[in-house]
Amino acid sequence: MKSFIIDMLLPTSDSVVKIQILIASLFWAVVLFRTRNKQKEAKLFLWGLAVITFAWFALRAMH
Numbered sequence: 001m002k003s004f005i006i007d008m009l010l011p012t013s014d015s016v017v018k019i020q021i022l023i024a025s026l027f028w029a030v031v032l033f034r035t036r037n038k039q040k041e042a043k044l045f046l047w048g049l050a051v052i053t054f055a056w057f058a059l060r061a062m063h
Contacts, residue, residue, distance in 0.1 A: 017057075017060070017061075020057070021057055024053055024054070024057070028050040028053065031046055031050075032046060032047065032050065
């Protein structure tokens with residue numbers, strides 16, 4: 001179990017990165033869906049965090 005957690009935090013294979021992207025996608029989908037009726041500033045902040053997360057994944061993919 002400990003090696004699985006370390007591998008999720010510091011991925012060494014493409015399959016683990018795919019799992020990270022899947023988990024992040026599900027997380028942000030739930031967060032953005034639950035905040036659809038909130039204040040505009042809160043929604044923009046959360047959209048920004050989601051975009052930063054996926055931009056980070058894109059930069060790691062290019063590396």
